[in-house]
Amino acid sequence: MNNKKYALWHIPLILIGIIALLPVVFMISNSFKTLQESYQSILSLIPNKPTTINYTTLNHQVNLVHLIWNTFFMATIVTLGKLFTGLLAAYAFRYYQFKHKNLIYLLFVATIFVPFTIVMIPNYLVIAKLNLLNSVIGVALPQLCDATGIMIFLKTMEKIPGSLFDSLKIDDIPNRRIFFNIVLPIIKPSIISVGAMFFINSWNEYVWPTLILKDKSSFTLPLALQNYISSEGGTNFPLAMALSSIMIILPLIIYLIFQRYILNSISNSGLK
Amino acid sequence: MHNNKKFLPFIYLLPTGILLTIFMIIPIIYTFYLSFFDWNLIAPTKDFVGMKNYIEVFTDPVNQKVLLNTFFYIVLLLVLNFIIPYVISLIVKFFIKRMQGVYKIIFFIPSLFSLVVGAMIFSWLLNPVSGPVAFLFRQSGFVLPNWTNSGGLAIVVICLITNWKVFGYNFILLLTGLGSIPKNIIDASTVDRIPKWRMIWNVILPMNRSIAIYVLILTIVQGLQYAFTPINVITTGGPYYGSSNVLYHTYLNAFVLYRTGSASALAITTFIIFLVLLYLEIRFVEGRSRYE
Numbered sequence: 200m201n202n203k204k205y206a207l208w209h210i211p212l213i214l215i216g217i218i219a220l221l222p223v224v225f226m227i228s229n230s231f232k233t234l235q236e237s238y239q240s241i242l243s244l245i246p247n248k249p250t251t252i253n254y255t256t257l258n259h260q261v262n263l264v265h266l267i268w269n270t271f272f273m274a275t276i277v278t279l280g281k282l283f284t285g286l287l288a289a290y291a292f293r294y295y296q297f298k299h300k301n302l303i304y305l306l307f308v309a310t311i312f313v314p315f316t317i318v319m320i321p322n323y324l325v326i327a328k329l330n331l332l333n334s335v336i337g338v339a340l341p342q343l344c345d346a347t348g349i350m351i352f353l354k355t356m357e358k359i360p361g362s363l364f365d366s367l368k369i370d371d372i373p374n375r376r377i378f379f380n381i382v383l384p385i386i387k388p389s390i391i392s393v394g395a396m397f398f399i400n401s402w403n404e405y406v407w408p409t410l411i412l413k414d415k416s417s418f419t420l421p422l423a424l425q426n427y428i429s430s431e432g433g434t435n436f437p438l439a440m441a442l443s444s445i446m447i448i449l450p451l452i453i454y455l456i457f458q459r460y461i462l463n464s465i466s467n468s469g470l471k
Numbered sequence: 472m473h474n475n476k477k478f479l480p481f482i483y484l485l486p487t488g489i490l491l492t493i494f495m496i497i498p499i500i501y502t503f504y505l506s507f508f509d510w511n512l513i514a515p516t517k518d519f520v521g522m523k524n525y526i527e528v529f530t531d532p533v534n535q536k537v538l539l540n541t542f543f544y545i546v547l548l549l550v551l552n553f554i555i556p557y558v559i560s561l562i563v564k565f566f567i568k569r570m571q572g573v574y575k576i577i578f579f580i581p582s583l584f585s586l587v588v589g590a591m592i593f594s595w596l597l598n599p600v601s602g603p604v605a606f607l608f609r610q611s612g613f614v615l616p617n618w619t620n621s622g623g624l625a626i627v628v629i630c631l632i633t634n635w636k637v638f639g640y641n642f643i644l645l646l647t648g649l650g651s652i653p654k655n656i657i658d659a660s661t662v663d664r665i666p667k668w669r670m671i672w673n674v675i676l677p678m679n680r681s682i683a684i685y686v687l688i689l690t691i692v693q694g695l696q697y698a699f700t701p702i703n704v705i706t707t708g709g710p711y712y713g714s715s716n717v718l719y720h721t722y723l724n725a726f727v728l729y730r731t732g733s734a735s736a737l738a739i740t741t742f743i744i745f746l747v748l749l750y751l752e753i754r755f756v757e758g759r760s761r762y763e
Binding site: 205208209211212215216218219220222223225226229238241242283284285287288290291294295297303305307309310311312313314315316317318319320321322323324325340341342343344349374399402403404405406409410420421424425427428434436439440443446447450451453454458461462465466468 | 477480481484493494497498499505562563568575576577578579581583588590591592594595601607635638639640643689692699700705718731734735738745748
């Protein structure tokens with residue numbers, strides 16, 4: 200009886216799904232067209248004569264392996280750093296009672312509301328002083344902790360019953376062991392999903408790296424891509440789209456593998 | 472080896488504490504200090520100028536233009552990245568029965584991609600001369616305006632790019648909030664043959680207030696920062712500062728014009744606006760439990 204009424208509601212949702220995915224499909228398809236064909240048959244989703252010319256041109260112009268490695272290396276350092284600091288901090292909030300606990304926690308959460316513009320000048324000066332300009336280490340160093348991680352980890356740890364901790368305390372199990380052998384295995388799904396999100400965000404990061412990486416040999420993928428986009432027009436889109444297609448492979452693979460975990464942990468990040 | 476137990480939690484908090492102190496707390500203080508000086512990032516001396524940089528934030532015509540743009544950005548971001556995902560999450564929750572999981576998975580996909588990729592795709596899609604949208608417009612007798620020549624239209628396009636990226640994320644957060652409303656409350660309010668939209672307006676929206684406010688504030692704070700990438704890639708703030716916002720203008724002052732004083736005053740002003748938002752967040756979200 201009600202099926203017709205419900206079917207209509209799907210129309211806006213399907214439209215949004217198309218808006219979400221169609222640009223990416225276009226992008227991948229155009230990366231296999233010649234420049235000429237991309238102008239001639241704008242709306243065709245399947246190239247007439249699929250060609251890998253854009254990918255080979257790209258490979259001549261930039262050192263793809265080096266670019267991918269740079270980005271991967273940076274994202275890995277950032278991810279490991281954020282996981283390490285976030286897990287330790289969340290454990291302190293979950294397991295201990297201490298003075299000004301709420302205030303300190305609020306201070307951590309407040310860092311989400313600090314605009315990057317307020318720290319960029321001093322941090323740039325510090326990285327320059329440390330001689331880390333044009334190095335992905337310099338990009339990674341100021342970003343090794345993240346309040347979002349602390350929030351999600353704490354919410355996951357709060358689901359572990361307090362009675363478990365009490366019994367461990369009575370048995371006098373050392374803290375290190377509680378943390379590594381008991382808490383970490385229990386919250387493993389959350390570690391995987393938060394880690395995946397950290398990695399993807401760092402892989403895509405643009406603003407802070409543009410300040411630190413001026414030398415083309417130190418570029419990460421987003422900066423290399425920006426080099427192919429000209430704000431005056433005249434961008435060679437099939438070439439830019441080929442580089443973009445390479446850029447999105449890894450985040451997509453990570454998402455396909457951990458999709459369920461990732462969506463769950465986002466749900467946890469906004470809830471009390 | 473007997474540790475003082477009082478000391479232990481701080482060992483766990485130490486890594487985060489050290490990093491936050493070096494790369495967040497001291498920088499904020501230093502930026503505050505710089506905002507009272509004229510300095511070009513390189514010179515050995517800084518000139519003390521008192522409140523001049525702050526006065527200029529509000530009196531300099533370019534800054535006024537940028538602040539006005541920022542306000543326009545906030546309004547657009549709220550409509551595109553908060554109100555629309557909220558309406559869609561209500562539709563998914565209360566008006567359809569199947570496919571919820573599929574929509575979640577699909578809507579989230581663009582958030583996996585760099586905003587540089589988003590900026591590139593949309594500058595191709597909406598290219599006024601050679602893009603597919605302009606082509607379709609021409610077929611049906613319309614002309615796609617050259618939006619890069621108009622600050623207002625450029626802001627709309629830039630917000631659309633951020634919308635493409637954050638829509639799925641915000642949608643999932645809001646949907647989760649709706650999912651955590653106790654089922655018996657929803658059942659009780661649907662039993663009395665009240666129209667669904669009244670039930671949503673009178674019962675569901677107030678109950679979902681805390682997560683909605685969290686997403687609303689996040690939309691402003693993150694959205695203005697997300698806009699930075701498409702601005703820098705597509706318009707570099709132009710035409711004549713027409714698509715710049717306060718964060719991009721801060722960057723421009725600091726690293727293009729080398730006016731750290733102006734940049735720092737702008738950054739502190741931005742921070743104060745964000746802190747007011749944070750205060751609201753604490754008032755409404757962190758400070759109270761959900762079902763009171």
